[in-house]
Amino acid sequence: ELKVEQNPLFLSMQEEKNYTIYCNYSTTSDRLYWYRQDPGKSLESLFVLLSNGAVKQEGRLMASLDTKARLSTLHITAAVHDLSATYFCAVGGSSGSARQLTFGSGTQLTVLP
Amino acid sequence: DSGVTQTPKHLITATGQRVTLRCSPRSGDLSVYWYQQSLDQGLQFLIQYYNGEERAKGNILERFSAQQFPDLHSELNLSSLELGDSALYFCASSVSRGSMETQYFGPGTRLLVL
Numbered sequence: 001e002l003k004v005e006q007n008p009l010f011l012s013m014q015e016e017k018n019y020t021i022y023c024n025y026s027t028t029s030d031r032l033y034w035y036r037q038d039p040g041k042s043l044e045s046l047f048v049l050l051s052n053g054a055v056k057q058e059g060r061l062m063a064s065l066d067t068k069a070r071l072s073t074l075h076i077t078a079a080v081h082d083l084s085a086t087y088f089c090a091v092g093g094s095s096g097s098a099r100q101l102t103f104g105s106g107t108q109l110t111v112l113p
Numbered sequence: 114d115s116g117v118t119q120t121p122k123h124l125i126t127a128t129g130q131r132v133t134l135r136c137s138p139r140s141g142d143l144s145v146y147w148y149q150q151s152l153d154q155g156l157q158f159l160i161q162y163y164n165g166e167e168r169a170k171g172n173i174l175e176r177f178s179a180q181q182f183p184d185l186h187s188e189l190n191l192s193s194l195e196l197g198d199s200a201l202y203f204c205a206s207s208v209s210r211g212s213m214e215t216q217y218f219g220p221g222t223r224l225l226v227l
Contacts, residue, residue: 031214042115042203043218088156092214093169099207099214100146100169103156 002027004091006104013079014112021074021107023089031092032072033101034063036085043088047074079111116140117219119204125225131192134222136204138185144168144207145187146216147179151200162187194226 003026013019023032031050035043047056049065049072056063060083062075072089086108090101116139126132138145147159149172158171162181173179176194181187191198201223205216 033215035218042220043205044115045215045217048215090156099144099216100158100161100171101148101216102158105155 002029002091002093002102004089004102004104006089006107008107009105010108010110012110012112013076015080016078018078019076021076021087021089021109023072023074023104025070025072025089025091025102028067028070029091029093031099032065033090033092034061034072034074035088035090037088037106038085046087076109079109081111081113084109084111115217115219117204117206117217119202119219119222121222122220123223123225125227126194127227128194128196130194130226131190132194132224134189134191134202134204134224136187136189136206136219138187138204138206139208139217142206142208142217143185145181145185146205146207147173147187147189148203148205148218149200150203150221151197154200156203159189191224196226199224199226 005024034046047063052067054065060077065072086106088106090103118137120135143164146161150156159173161169179189201221203221204219207216
């Protein structure tokens with residue numbers, strides 16, 4: 001059974017600081033996703049990582065994937081208040097056309113002024 | 114706006130009742146996924162349909178069922194509701210572009226069972 005672990009679960013950080021969220025998963029997968037969720041809202045796709053060593057960046061967020069270590073990271077650079085949200089990593093199933101996602105528990109990020 | 118629509122947005126009902134949640138995928142998407150988000154279980158995959166056929170099942174209770182219609186919209190039926198079924202239910206649909214397949218999530222239906 002695929003397990004996805006995120007840490008930390010809660011993260012308070014000051015504006016302009018850097019931090020990293022970690023996502024470990026237990027079995028081989030060919031796809032890893034990062035989503036953002038604002039309170040009471042839906043999930044917004046941030047990144048799709050498909051291969052070992054993949055790195056993607058959008059604004060102050062950068063995601064990377066190490067398939068050998070079964071580890072993905074979401075790095076936040078110079079945080080701003082607008083980044084406050086819950087961030088989920090999700091690992092994609094690889095069985096034929098069954099592509100369900102297994103989610104981590106989420107990291108609730110609060111950026112403090 | 115992801116292009117995935119879900120109705121209703123909110124639903125309040127009593128234990129033992131039955132409800133139906135509806136989802137319309139993005140135009141052209143053939144796959145529909147249902148997920149449940151609750152405080153104690155987190156985000157869990159329930160079931161996937163692809164072009165009208167069931168493709169994968171996750172942690173879906175026997176009291177729950179789903180179907181996908183010829184126009185590709187999907188319905189999730191929840192019966193004999195219990196307090197613990199209170200949750201946010203998301204529908205997602207996927208675009209296949211080679212090996213890239215992002216799932217786009219709808220706004221969700223918040224179910225409260227009293």
